[in-house]
Amino acid sequence: MASLETRVTEFQENLARNSVNEIKEQIKEMQKMEESQNFVLKDCHEKTQNMLKRIVELEKTDFDDKFNHITRRMIGEVVREHLTPIQMNFNLENKSIKKLVEEHAYTIEQ
Structure with a gap:
């Protein structure tokens, strides 16, 4: 042991x-x-x-620049949206007047 x-x-x-x-x-x-x-x-x-x-x-x-740019772009889009129908109406009126003038000129010639 x-x-x-x-x-x-x-x-x-x-x-x-x-x-x-x-x-x-x-x-x-x-x-x-x-x-x-x-x-x-x-x-x-x-x-x-x-x-x-x-x-x-x-x-x-420059956040002011970005804000102004976005604002101008949005204003441009809104103006275009509002002016497009007016411009279309103006074009239609011009066409109508042109047609009337042509018809009148045709009747005068005859």
Whole structure:
């Protein structure tokens, strides 16, 4: 039988080995967590950079110019919508007058 001292030494060695293995496992888990955190941080950094670029673009945009451009375009569309029927009526009236003048000229010739 092994002496008590030998058994205590073996127990201590086993305990140390188990502790070292547990520490190694914890280190591996911490490395995995660190990799995951780095990925998340990188993604957040990219999104933040994109947001900053967008803010800079928005600050460069002259909203008054854009508003005026849109307003002018809308006014142009409304005017065209209102003038088109008037122009069509004007064209029809011109055609009618032209037809009457031609008929009158034809009757004068005869």
